Amino acid sequence: MIVLNEVLYAEEWLEKDVPWKKAGHVLHYVAKYYFYKGYSKDDVREKLNEYMLRHFEGYNKVLDRELIDKAIASAKGRPMVELDGVCITKAEVEKIQALEGKQMQRLMFTMLCLAKYHIAVNEKCNYWITEDTADIFRMANVSVNEKKQNEMICELHNLGFIGFASLKKIDNLNIHILIAEPDSPHEIFVDDFENAGILWSQYCGKEYIKCDCCGKMVARTGRRQKYCRKCAKNVNIEKTAQNRKMFDL
Structure with a gap:
């Protein structure tokens, strides 16, 4: 987190x-x-x-x-982090947009956000990230199995978007982000890493709403939508029970 x-x-x-x-x-x-x-x-x-x-x-x-x-x-000995967020630049966005597939774009965007966070905390980190692979994909809003996760990360490596600590033993927990262009104009401000992938989708034009019940961000499927699918089901069950109770009375 x-x-x-x-x-x-x-x-x-x-x-x-x-x-x-x-x-x-x-x-x-x-x-x-x-x-x-x-x-x-x-x-x-x-x-x-x-x-x-x-x-x-x-x-x-x-x-x-x-x-x-x-x-x-x-x-002990660790300074407190106090950031408003991180900025992704126009040149970085253009590189990510060159990737084929929205999932690959969301994954790369999320990893870049994490790298920007780490370098904001410690400029010596040089755009390395150490987050667990499962957490990265969760933040990217990319739901695939472990085999597919490894394939996607390897593809980004083959394309020159990321590097590894060692080519002899690929360790997905140590990834070097190679597409940083900090001197380009700022394009996207990121202050919610848990929904980084959704932020990218919103930037690309997809609409999302925040569930009134659980707070989860979900794709908009209707103009009057207020809830995610799970909460909508529970709300409907509760309303049905209340209506039956009133009718019985």
Whole structure:
């Protein structure tokens, strides 16, 4: 998950209960936040314990010590990221548009967005990305099996759009983005990496709506559409049940 403004993200979580599945993730950012505020390692540990006691039912300071240790180790010495977004340039857009197929375009656009994010955080990264392949395809809104994922990435490599750390052993977790043109005029501003592929589709003219129920971005299929397919089904079931109840009364 790409967090553009880690300060705001941590402050939001400080006011909410944390689910166990996200405890490690949340504690990492909360720990970074307290280090950012100038707290010592011992003070951060105490702050994290206090946070978990307030916001996680069943938290045990002794039994869950390893969780706190990992959060502190991952956060100490790392600066907070505070970005509004990243810009994709006109020259970069033209290169992506030269690719055949909307899925390939969405994938390349998403990888370029990630590279722009990493270089904004650390200019020494030189447009390398290290995200998990499954996460990249999810953000690109490209749903294909693992074999097809590898084929698409290899095709981008063969076309000269990306490079690998080693040609002897292709590692999709270390991809070098080779199409960056930062000096070209800005064309697309990206501030939502979770929907990067959808943003590209919108740029290309496809209409999307945000589901009123779950917030998911889905392609527009009707002028009065308010929900994604799943939520629309649930809403219809609920309305039908209410109508039957009124009729029975």
